[in-house]
Amino acid sequence: MDGTGAPLQCLAGVKVLDLTQFEAGPTSTEALAWLGAEVVKVENPKGGEPGRTSFAGPTGSPDSYYFFEFNANKKSVTVNLKSERGLALVKDMARHADVMVENMAPGTIERIGLGYDVISAINPGIIYCQIKGFGEGSPYEKNLAFDMIAQAAGGTMSITGEPDGPPIRPGPSLGDTGTGMVMAISILGALYERRATGRGRRLQVAMQDAMLHYMRFAFQTQAVLGRAAPRNSTRSNTAPSGIFPCAPGGSNDWIYVFARQTDHWHRLLKLLGREDAIGDPRYETAQARGEHVEEVNAMVAEWTRQRDKHEAMRLIGAAGVPAGAVLDTMELMNEPSFTERGILQVAQHSSGPFKMPSWPVRFDGAPPKLEPAPLLGQHSAEVFGDWLGMSKSDVEALRKEGVI
């Protein structure tokens, strides 16, 4: 069974001029590509955007796994932005584009002559989008940033870790992909508006600012406590709520069990064979369980330790109690239902097949079809022809002159 749908055509006809690199920018345009926009990466003829080669890839591949992940369903053209004709070519593309996105270091896009003032004069209806580490007007607006810098200065590290331990960087690359998602939403809002009004927009997001959006739960915690939100450990004083050890005791042999509600607690006690504790005043309310957290947790752990996490999840879940085994990337990759449902799909790259997460939302039953990330310059002739009316020999001449 193959759960993949056809390529989506939701954004059919939308042209995206993609000057992004690494992850925060590419994830925003990749979301548009999943939805059917024509996303054209403009890349340096010498090696392409740095994400292609900054990480390892399959044997014989010019491109990294990293590049595969963040550039699915896109096209690629090469342009030498240091040549005058190359720059003119990109401006010509901007004239035909609906959206332009960039996430270069602060000041770079303006310095090379493709800043908002230039592009919006050429195409007043364009949606011009910039992703930076820090916002315009921030004391750090000129600073470089990567995911971990955004996660430090954006607060997500301060709320991650054990209560008495140091801050921990969350594993997901929220500073990058999380920022890409709020930019994609904003672009789509502007596109919807533009279809009615023809109006262009200047969109800007900072990775630091975007982190606040994903930690609003912590801001409510702060409002309740009247002090900074503490680190959010897997253990809390509502019991039982946290991770419990499973057999055979490997580093990810844990299960999260959340039975804060008393009805869930009763269901759990039945499963544990501890009906005797139903009604025991030491455990009967959430507050009482919080006061006896060590005993409560010990009752749960005694049971979980005797089972592997998959069995424990199946049994606890079937009992009507929220529970989730801690799954690692390999277990997720090898879980058949992800492939059957199209949540994981295989892209056929020139170097061979590569299985990866697809867009996680199903449209009429299936996620959109995964198409492989483009080779460097793979679509130069096609895009310069379609967008700018160039012939194959025009394109060949530009290539010989080192413009593309």
Added chain:
Amino acid sequence: MDGTGAPLQCLAGVKVLDLTQFEAGPTSTEALAWLGAEVVKVENPKGGEPGRTSFAGPTGSPDSYYFFEFNANKKSVTVNLKSERGLALVKDMARHADVMVENMAPGTIERIGLGYDVISAINPGIIYCQIKGFGEGSPYEKNLAFDMIAQAAGGTMSITGEPDGPPIRPGPSLGDTGTGMVMAISILGALYERRATGRGRRLQVAMQDAMLHYMRFAFQTQAVLGRAAPRNSTRSNTAPSGIFPCAPGGSNDWIYVFARQTDHWHRLLKLLGREDAIGDPRYETAQARGEHVEEVNAMVAEWTRQRDKHEAMRLIGAAGVPAGAVLDTMELMNEPSFTERGILQVAQHSSGPFKMPSWPVRFDGAPPKLEPAPLLGQHSAEVFGDWLGMSKSDVEALRKEGVI
């Protein structure tokens, strides 16, 4: 200075029937509300959706801070879904809606008679959206889920923590808000398509599946290593890359410094007053620094320990080296530039002002204006009038009969 813009009108005229609760659902519709859609929460007349009261709020407020955060810029009507007339009322609303979103427990929306088959028969052009913990076709499709369950079973916990420690739940509520964001993107894609084609869509996302989207960096790590991605500590063996202690040594007095590139390393050495180490073969390449990680980190820590994190960030950033102080929620809340730039805004609730993060993307220089989350049923008369042509006395009669 006030960096807030006007309310956005990008989605002017778009009607969203919002049957969501807690966070994963409400964040998806709140994104649409920021962009100018008319988002109408349909709530139980007895207390409203559980997010209103499951957490603490300001003195005298019927609603929690939690509810404020995830329901900005929306409207609220009350409907008793257990009454036949209430159910008919919601179906009438569905007839006029462009989008309907729900995230009830598995099977509930169908059981109450508002499932996809029913609603799409009434309004074939509707975009019908469901958010669940686990996907249809998953072995756990009937299981309950909350953020932490999605973060366990979706893999994000397995990649968070110290290398030798247990899995840690990332502090940001990625299982909820992260899922809401990919649903919002999909709704916007479907809306764009619908404007051209009139076509409705059924959209479904599972919180577990959505987590894979935010940890694709870890999947590339797995592809490179050939084994499950390890926990992603703040320390790694590229040096210097990690958190370093600052004065005066409080729990969040740390700074992340990332100087993996050798040119960044040289800039950092100059700042540290260690020009003597430039060119030293023990530190001159990324690989060499990785082999001498303890010495390299000690050089950096010796300097950071003597400075507070703000000064350290200013100095290291100005030297052209990526660095981010670990900021906590209170420090972010009190940072004036967030308020000046409109990234934090104040909502005027009936219980008083409440400052919170707004939509983090700026449109033509400013984020959209924050409007307070609605009181329960605040817009019943307005919405039933606008959408269904009811008079005030019609609405009053429904209220008296307990339908709304």
